[in-house]
Amino acid sequence: DSGVTQTPKHLITATGQRVTLRCSPRSGDLSVYWYQQSLDQGLQFLIQYYNGEERAKGNILERFSAQQFPDLHSELNLSSLELGDSALYFCASSVPGGSLGSSTDTQYFGPGTRLTVL
Amino acid sequence: KNQVEQSPQSLIILEGKNCTLQCNYTVSPFSNLRWYKQDTGRGPVSLTIMTFSENTKSNGRYTATLDADTKQSSLHITASQLSDSASYICVVSAYGGDLGNDMRFGAGTRLTVKP
Numbered sequence: 466d467s468g469v470t471q472t473p474k475h476l477i478t479a480t481g482q483r484v485t486l487r488c489s490p491r492s493g494d495l496s497v498y499w500y501q502q503s504l505d506q507g508l509q510f511l512i513q514y515y516n517g518e519e520r521a522k523g524n525i526l527e528r529f530s531a532q533q534f535p536d537l538h539s540e541l542n543l544s545s546l547e548l549g550d551s552a553l554y555f556c557a558s559s560v561p562g563g564s565l566g567s568s569t570d571t572q573y574f575g576p577g578t579r580l581t582v583l
Numbered sequence: 584k585n586q587v588e589q590s591p592q593s594l595i596i597l598e599g600k601n602c603t604l605q606c607n608y609t610v611s612p613f614s615n616l617r618w619y620k621q622d623t624g625r626g627p628v629s630l631t632i633m634t635f636s637e638n639t640k641s642n643g644r645y646t647a648t649l650d651a652d653t654k655q656s657s658l659h660i661t662a663s664q665l666s667d668s669a670s671y672i673c674v675v676s677a678y679g680g681d682l683g684n685d686m687r688f689g690a691g692t693r694l695t696v697k698p
Contacts, residue, residue, distance in 0.1 A: 467626065508627070508672060510686040523685055555626050569615050569634060574626030 469575035477581045483544040486578045490558030497539040503552035546582045553577045586610045589689035604692045606656040606673030614676040618658045621670045663696045
């Protein structure tokens with residue numbers, strides 16, 4: 466158990482809908498990362514937040530957005546869902562190594578949310 | 584073209600044997616390279632993290648090497664166990680400046696350890 470929790474575990478929805486995935490980082494971790502893992506594209510980095518602020522952005526679509534709240538939990542919002550958005554969505558958190566964390570901080574992954582878009 | 588290439592795609596070995604997985608990358612400017620182990624349907628678990636100045640790093644029976652000149656890394660698993668059966672993923676981060684670091688993932692090597 467990494468200490469990172471994600472809800473829900475499974476989510477089934479229809480095309481065009483909007484969903485929200487939730488992540489609670491390990492106690493004390495200020496950085497939260499979101500990743501997408503699909504069968505055809507593998508793991509992809511979406512976005513990173515540090516203490517409520519966006520820190521880095523990867524291959525995140527404009528239909529997707531995220532935020533980190535004052536209690537450090539994070540939410541990933543996916544809208545106008547398409548069949549291709551079906552994937553495992555992972556959240557990870559890391560211990561900050563400095564004022565903005567270190568790029569070599571160990572990331573601890575949650576169990577993931579499996580999203581199925583029908 | 585993927586900036587992180589892993590080989591082999593899959594590998595089957597007998598319990599107790601050693602194996603080496605490869606990762607070649609073109610990501611630039613290089614920040615760090617990570618190896619993860621991922622069991623099916625579960626989140627990845629960090630094995631090693633190496634920066635430009637590190638040539639080797641060990642974590643128990645796992646030893647990673649990095650050659651920043653040739654942009655190659657390897658993960659060596661010693662005395663394999665059945666529980667080593669998993670996908671092993673190489674991740675290379677590039678400095679993004681004000682945009683923050685970007686991470687590029689390899690497709691992974693699927694390792695199966697048989698008794």
